[in-house]
Amino acid sequence: MIKPLRKKLARYTAPQEAKAMGVYPYFREISSDQDAEVMMNGKKVLMLGSNSYLGLTNHPKIKEAAKAAIDKYGTGCAGSPFLNGTLDIHIQLENTLAEFFGKDGVMLFSAGFQANSGTIPCILGRNDFLIYDATDHASIIEGRRMTIATANKYRHNDMADLERVLQKCPPDTGKLVVTDAVFSMEGEVAKLPEIAALCDKYQATLMVDEAHGLGVFGKEGRGTCDHFGLVDKTDILMGTFSKSLASIGGFIAADADTINYMKHDVRPYIFTASIAPAATASVLAALEIMRSEPERQENLWRVTNRALEGFRNLGFEIGNTETPIIPLYVRDNEKTFRVTKMLLDEGVFVNPVVSPAVAPQDTLIRISWMATHTVEQVDYALDKVYKCFKKLELL
Numbered sequence: 001m002i003k004p005l006r007k008k009l010a011r012y013t014a015p016q017e018a019k020a021m022g023v024y025p026y027f028r029e030i031s032s033d034q035d036a037e038v039m040m041n042g043k044k045v046l047m048l049g050s051n052s053y054l055g056l057t058n059h060p061k062i063k064e065a066a067k068a069a070i071d072k073y074g075t076g077c078a079g080s081p082f083l084n085g086t087l088d089i090h091i092q093l094e095n096t097l098a099e100f101f102g103k104d105g106v107m108l109f110s111a112g113f114q115a116n117s118g119t120i121p122c123i124l125g126r127n128d129f130l131i132y133d134a135t136d137h138a139s140i141i142e143g144r145r146m147t148i149a150t151a152n153k154y155r156h157n158d159m160a161d162l163e164r165v166l167q168k169c170p171p172d173t174g175k176l177v178v179t180d181a182v183f184s185m186e187g188e189v190a191k192l193p194e195i196a197a198l199c200d201k202y203q204a205t206l207m208v209d210e211a212h213g214l215g216v217f218g219k220e221g222r223g224t225c226d227h228f229g230l231v232d233k234t235d236i237l238m239g240t241f242s243k244s245l246a247s248i249g250g251f252i253a254a255d256a257d258t259i260n261y262m263k264h265d266v267r268p269y270i271f272t273a274s275i276a277p278a279a280t281a282s283v284l285a286a287l288e289i290m291r292s293e294p295e296r297q298e299n300l301w302r303v304t305n306r307a308l309e310g311f312r313n314l315g316f317e318i319g320n321t322e323t324p325i326i327p328l329y330v331r332d333n334e335k336t337f338r339v340t341k342m343l344l345d346e347g348v349f350v351n352p353v354v355s356p357a358v359a360p361q362d363t364l365i366r367i368s369w370m371a372t373h374t375v376e377q378v379d380y381a382l383d384k385v386y387k388c389f390k391k392l393e394l395l
Helices: 002-011 014-021 058-074 088-101 112-123 137-147 160-166 190-200 254-262 278-294 292-313 333-345 376-390
Strands: 037-042 043-047 105-109 128-135 152-154 175-180 205-209 234-238 252-253 325-329 351-354 363-369
Touching: 002 234, 014 205, 088 105, 088 252, 088 278, 105 112, 105 254, 112 137, 112 175, 112 205, 112 234, 112 254, 128 252, 137 175, 152 160, 152 254, 160 175, 160 190, 160 252, 175 190, 205 351, 252 254, 278 292, 292 325, 292 376, 333 351, 333 363, 333 376, 363 376
Parallel strands: 128 152, 128 175, 175 205, 205 234
Antiparallel strands: 037 043, 105 252, 234 252, 325 363, 351 363
């Protein structure tokens, strides 16, 4: 007899259906480093689906640093930072990041997802309020699910609606406003100056997720808050290591009191093994390269601006993006899968975004650019994407 829970799980057949149609777009096997081009099934493919904005994952200095860390510390810590898992290299990275962002302190997480999902329920209590953008990252939504605070969302990047929500909160209560700096699917930049001003007006704490802003915006890649001159107005700054910083993990940067409290209360931090030594050393090396090679950020914007102009001129619907993340709206689940498969057949790797991740009428192809892409590769991609979209009558 099949148990009831197993019966429920067996009814999920969407992947099998997509595979039967020959358009299943997930878990595609890559057999090389993550760079502007990757190897798939023995062929070179133009990679337009990576978050390695500065193209550092294959940098020789970073690989050397990771190998040296393994030689010195081994492959893992076998415990959480709270107990036996704090290494001197972890403290070095915390101090480096704190200085880099101009904050009192930093705490490291083994995954960026944990930094958001752990922080939000930790610092908010039953009588507090969480206020978040409707299209914030899933890790923020996970934090919302776990918090006992009252949670209210505001319409995406809508400052009038944010103020409406803030006005509903009693003046003397704890209020945390959380927003992505760069929205990961749409490529839009949050209206941080207006958000910071409203947080000041209503005495709300501001938390900004810089996952897709680090390395892209700001002096030496410090991010979107730095770009707007708002680091001091950002109470809690969150970031990840898995994008521009060529590793894995995440961090929170904040004032000394916040870091002290969180280090002794965030459950995913206390009960998860520490970030691996090799990953930690990789981040330190990536930070150094990010600061010493500004030409990477410059080229990232060179290819980004060419792509933005090209897609707009060709008639693609790309929304309000102003970043290396470019959404190409398809607005049909099946056609989104089909154009993804067609592009891979043409040697171009892109990511499909379909429901339930977005509403069925908002499905899209997500393209993201790296500093290691060339102008010639941008033009090649424009040609191939235009060809496939035209074939499916999407333009």
